[in-house]
Amino acid sequence: MKKEHGHSATAKGAKGTTNWEKLRTVPDPEIVFTEDAPATSPEDWANAIAHEGLPIPSRKTQIALRVDDDVLAWFKAQGAGYQTRMNAVLRAFRDAYLRSTKAQQE
Numbered sequence: 001m002k003k004e005h006g007h008s009a010t011a012k013g014a015k016g017t018t019n020w021e022k023l024r025t026v027p028d029p030e031i032v033f034t035e036d037a038p039a040t041s042p043e044d045w046a047n048a049i050a051h052e053g054l055p056i057p058s059r060k061t062q063i064a065l066r067v068d069d070d071v072l073a074w075f076k077a078q079g080a081g082y083q084t085r086m087n088a089v090l091r092a093f094r095d096a097y098l099r100s101t102k103a104q105q106e
Contacts, residue, residue, distance in 0.1 A: 060087075 033039045075082040 075086055078085060
């Protein structure tokens with residue numbers, strides 16, 4: 001059975017068990033820190049990026065795409081994120097094509 005996490009789980013109506021109202025009332029000195037939930041300092045957050053106001057990334061569409069074995073092997077050899085890199089290459093090709101056709105029209 002596949003577990004669902006994050007947006008997809010909550011978007012489908014999954015209910016968590018956290019009592020958020022009770023959690024909001026816990027005084028800071030009573031918070032219990034663990035290895036999985038350690039205490040943090042302002043220095044830990046110095047390079048954090050606030051997402052408020054940033055554009056929401058576009059959604060991806062899952063497709064079945066046939067590519068040559070050697071091409072896929074090369075992308076996979078670059079490590080994790082090979083599908084994202086393949087998408088970036090396709091986007092760069094599209095953008096270059098659009099620039100060239102626009103230049104021809106002018």
